[in-house]
Amino acid sequence: MPKIIGENIDTLCNFQMLPGSGDLTRGETQKFYKAARQAQKDPLTYLAATALAERVKPGDNVLIVTGARNELVLPYGETDGPIGGVALARACYFGLGANSIVTVEESNKEPTEATIRASGLYLREPDMLGKVQGICVLDFYPLGPEAGKQHARWLMDTYNPKAIMFIEKHGPNAKGHFHTVTGREIDMNGMANTQYLLEIAKEQDVVTIGMGDGGNEIGNGVIYDAVREISPWGKKCLCPCNDGIATVSATDIFVATSISNWGAYGICAMLAFLKKDVNIMHDEDTERRMVEACAYFGSVDGIAMIPLPKVDGISIKGGQAFVTLLRELVVNGLSNVARHV
């Protein structure tokens, strides 16, 4: 039954309702999903949730890595990424008793704080870890490769997380360069280089889970060749490196969905099913609060590129409907109906 639920959650998380808009194409995410399934066999949300349930015990820390940055167009990041990350932090607390450290670029401080507050988690200082329940610590990941490498080591040593989750976090291509989905280069000195966490995680046998929808996010390394084929900028980007946007950064489990937040929500729903409690995943009101809070403090909708309370062009109402259906999937999956036919 869990795999069947996972299958349906995966399916629900993979339809697209993007608005039309100029240079953005459609249909790639379903192809990414297909490739990710082929590579990993079982339903992706099932794999991620069961891994978390196996590895993370009460009192453990989980590390959640998210956030986007561009001084001109993403000064406070975007709504896809942080909201999914916070939803996962919530689910890890309610479902697994874990504390979370959410790490983002400092420019994302206000919207990420706001999203954490809106979620109901306790935004506290690191010294409260282990003393109080339901804590979420907000960490700032420095910019650039050197600092990035050091901070990765620092995070792992300080917090000893049992799982690291990357939600829409850019990863480098084979030449070490970062790109937007539309093929433009992202200056590595202007963003958090979080891929350094991957090597340390492998050394220390810490499970890593990636979520993405564009082929250029950490985790997509699992389907590197497919991304190069599928994405319009897969092989050839607009920048001098000319090696395309596909990232080599792979995670142990990669959840491909039509928007990154939905990958996170899907994992939350699967965890709720495994733990037999739908409220491990957030509800429609929390959804509204998180999207409003995130946008209020400047995170942009990824399509309109202004701080509308939307995620990748999807309205709050649409997002709430999506949460309703995920929760219904879980509730119905857990129920046993008496039938006398």
Add this chain to the structure above:
Amino acid sequence: MQFFDAVIRASGLYLREPEALGKVSGVCVLDTYPLGLRAGQEHAKYLIDTYSPKAIIFIEKHGPNAKGRFHSVTGREIDMSKMANTHYLLDLAKERDILTIGMGDGGNEIGNGIIYEQVRKITAWGEKCQCPCGDGIATVAATDVFFAASISNWGAYGIAAMLAFLKGNVDIMHDEETERRMVEACAYYGSVDGLYNIPLPRVDGISLKGGQAFVTLLREIVKNGLANVARHV
């Protein structure tokens, strides 16, 4: 037949007598299909001659297997003399080049004939049923277009949404309030939820809230699909 009345009323369509057709807009006529083979065959001809439909849409309507028998999804026989034998419409439709569309979710509904072989493989009772005919529930009744969806109503909703997109107007498909009214009306007059088998206002176990969420998402796909967002990146 109160619940069919009720659903039509709840939808906002005009429940009128056949004479009103062509005289008033938005008319929905409720016809009663008789039970049994002979009556079924005659009624099919009557319907097509009387109304000259340009399309026939079957939603979760049982079709016969290769031996002419009808079954529930759980392999039990359905007595053909106690149900509407609507598959007779299919031959007439083919003769007169009328478009037929089927929706089903169990392998035994009209339309599934398109995937007859697969149904026999896929469904638990596909090849071997629980009745004397022993030939399984898969129906041979095929339509021009067959939409397999997880519940038959959703097949219909999906088509409505697609039509709304094609015509550039999301309100061609119904909204969440209409959804609520229709499900409540149907259950109120005794239609059962297919899972619980009692008249709960649910469809195949899905709550009203879940159904409304589904309508919201379909409408969002259409609205967003029709939108063109200004981006300055």
